Amino acid sequence: MQYVCPRDVCVGCAVCIDICPMKCISMQFDQEGFLISVIDEKNCIDCGQCLRVCPSLKTPIGNNGDFEGYMCWNRDTIARINSSSGGVFSCLADYILERSGNVYGAAFNENFNLIHMQIYSEESLPCLRGSKYIGSNLSGIYIKVKSDLENGKYVLFSGTPCQNAALKNYLSNDYEHLLTCDFLCHGVGSTRYFNDCLIYLEKKYGSNIISILFRGKQHGYLKPTFEIRFANGKIYKEYYFLSIFGYFFRDKLCNRESCGSCKYATVERFSDFTMADYGCSDKLEQPLREIKKGISTLLVNTEKGRKVFEQVKNNLVYVERAKDIVISSSPYLQMQTSISKDRRMFFYDYLTLDFEEFIKKYYSVSKKEKRKMKYSGKWNESPVQFLYKVFHKICKL
Ligand SMILES: Cc1cc2nc3c(=O)[nH]c(=O)nc-3n(C[C@H](O)[C@H](O)[C@H](O)COP(=O)(O)OP(=O)(O)OC[C@H]3O[C@@H](n4cnc5c(N)ncnc54)[C@H](O)[C@@H]3O)c2cc1C
Numbered sequence: 001m002q003y004v005c006p007r008d009v010c011v012g013c014a015v016c017i018d019i020c021p022m023k024c025i026s027m028q029f030d031q032e033g034f035l036i037s038v039i040d041e042k043n044c045i046d047c048g049q050c051l052r053v054c055p056s057l058k059t060p061i062g063n064n065g066d067f068e069g070y071m072c073w074n075r076d077t078i079a080r081i082n083s084s085s086g087g088v089f090s091c092l093a094d095y096i097l098e099r100s101g102n103v104y105g106a107a108f109n110e111n112f113n114l115i116h117m118q119i120y121s122e123e124s125l126p127c128l129r130g131s132k133y134i135g136s137n138l139s140g141i142y143i144k145v146k147s148d149l150e151n152g153k154y155v156l157f158s159g160t161p162c163q164n165a166a167l168k169n170y171l172s173n174d175y176e177h178l179l180t181c182d183f184l185c186h187g188v189g190s191t192r193y194f195n196d197c198l199i200y201l202e203k204k205y206g207s208n209i210i211s212i213l214f215r216g217k218q219h220g221y222l223k224p225t226f227e228i229r230f231a232n233g234k235i236y237k238e239y240y241f242l243s244i245f246g247y248f249f250r251d252k253l254c255n256r257e258s259c260g261s262c263k264y265a266t267v268e269r270f271s272d273f274t275m276a277d278y279g280c281s282d283k284l285e286q287p288l289r290e291i292k293k294g295i296s297t298l299l300v301n302t303e304k305g306r307k308v309f310e311q312v313k314n315n316l317v318y319v320e321r322a323k324d325i326v327i328s329s330s331p332y333l334q335m336q337t338s339i340s341k342d343r344r345m346f347f348y349d350y351l352t353l354d355f356e357e358f359i360k361k362y363y364s365v366s367k368k369e370k371r372k373m374k375y376s377g378k379w380n381e382s383p384v385q386f387l388y389k390v391f392h393k394i395c396k397l
Contacts, residue, residue: 002039008257009056010036012135015166016050018142025050027139032347033192034256035135055165056258062268067299068306069326071278072318077293084131084215084224085277086296091315092156092181092273093125095308101154101177103128104145106136108212112198114191116141116159118148128158132214133249135188135256138163142170149175160185161264164271179308181273184297184332187259189249196355197244198228207232215240220292223373239373242365252340254350260339265332272305273298279329297326 004016004025012035017025024043027035039050051057073086080087093103097120105128107117116138119128136159145167148155154177157167161182171178198209207230215224219239226243228236240246248254278295298318300309327333340346350358 002041002044004037004039004050005054005056007036009261011056011160011162011166011258011262012036012256013055013160013163013166014138015053015055015142015170017139019049019053019170021045021047021049027137029192031351032257033190033195034188035137035191053166053169055162055169056263058165058169059263060165060168060270062266062270063301065267065269067267067269067274067301067323068309069321069323070298070300070316070318071295071321072298072316073290073293073295075315075317079125079129080293081217082126083129083294085221085275085294086316087129087294088273088275088296088298088316089158089181090125090129091312092158092179092308093128094122094315095312096154096156096179097122097125099154101156102148103156103158104141105158106132108132112195112209112212113137116163118144130213130215131183132212133189133245134191134194136163138166142167145178146171149178153177155179156181158182160188161269161271161274162262165264168270179273179304180271181275182264182269182271183274184276184330185259185262185265186332186337187252187255187262189245190254190256193248193254193350194245200355200359201228201236201244202230205230205232205234205236207234214246217292217294221294222291223376239370242369242373244359244363247363247365248346251342252338253343253346255337255339255343257339257343259337262336265334265336267327267333269299269301272300272302272308274301275299276330276332297321297330299326 007030014027016037017027022043022045024040025037028038030036072088074080074088074091079090083090096103102118102120104116104118106114107127109115114132114134114136116136119125145155145157156179158181164180164182202209209228210231211229213227216227218225224240226238226240226246241250276297278297300306
């Protein structure tokens with residue numbers, strides 16, 4: 001088999017598929033369950049277009065780390081609650097939709113495959129909201145974005161930094177109506193492992209899945225819940241980091257290997273905006289209830305980004321942050337994610353054992369871990385808030 005770039009470097013962005021004049025590249029899952037691009041050698045004419053646009057081989061020119069950083073959240077509470085952090089993505093999407101433009105982002109299709117989708121109405125926006133921690137398939141998307149832009153449409157493209165780099169390489173030119181946003185990224189998990197979890201849970205709950213939510217905010221933004229709803233009304237709900245998927249993603253066991261050598265985990269940004277979870281590492285005074293609903297960090301990276309921020313900022317509650325604070329509280333502006341030394345063993349067992357056997361061996365959340373998760377953050381409340389809650393509980397008795 002011939003690859004566009006080595007398997008451990010390929011990010012699975014699929015841009016090579018869209019650029020190939022011979023249509024002889026396809027996306028396939030490797031054994032571990034990550035999308036990689038494979039060339040059909042018979043039809044390849046060695047034109048080199050795939051190498052020209054590959055974000056692992058070519059890095060777009062960035063902003064030299066020249067950005068403004070904000071702590072912010074969307075004033076629209078519904079959009080905010082249903083987003084992973086402060087709902088800043090929805091605010092940018094609204095800007096484009098109000099101009100009759102198209103928004104591109106990752107959503108599950110009816111078979112729960114994660115793909116990039118084009119949406120053009122407010123009603124479709126919810127499917128793009130929320131982080132999904134597996135790779136999205138973008139085959140055909142770069143062609144659509146370019147066609148929209150050539151037809152004068154406004155476009156918002158949202159994706160990982162490497163997907164944004166792929167788009168920049170693909171387009172070559174800047175387009176006035178194109179707005180791009182990436183996010184700080186600690187990589188994606190194995191789609192094959194994720195799908196196996198879904199099959200396992202469907203069997204366990206005796207019903208088909210109807211919805212998946214990686215980061216529910218029932219217990220607040222700082223303690224996300226992984227929620228899967230089934231057709232028979234049952235729900236699998238677990239703290240994300242203790243869930244059947246998040247537990248291994250947290251420990252960097254089921255993550256994509258190439259994310260460990262990501263070139264884009266740096267202050268050098270080239271998308272107009274970079275979104276991130278608000279780190280809370282500095283002692284900025286924030287009422288606890290605001291943290292619970294979710295707060296974003298937003299980096300405005302380009303001149304175009306600055307102009308758009310001026311137009312959308314009234315829809316956000318925002319506070320400008322000093323650059324050094326933003327950088328020090330955002331690890332993936334400084335270095336790429338690590339990959340666990342146990343990853344090889346994890347995948348060896350995953351690929352050789354029966355899935356239920358594998359889960360028995362690896363997935364055992366201790367009571368201590370559960371307790372720790374349940375009570376973490378409790379003591380962040382101010383003494384007044386704490387006493388108020390105790391008082392309330394006593395009154396209820
Ligand atoms: C795989 C992944 C890793 C991340 N890692 C970090 C991190 O380490 N630190 C950090 O601060 N923030 C990280 N984020 C970003 C963070 O979780 C929020 O997505 C971001 O702050 C925007 O939140 P929001 O509330 O504004 O928007 P949301 O409504 O949550 O919007 C999420 C946006 O991300 C897009 N998206 C979702 N899943 C994917 C995917 N798999 N591939 C491509 N695009 C996708 C959606 O289309 C949407 O545009 C990560 C996100 C993802 C998807």
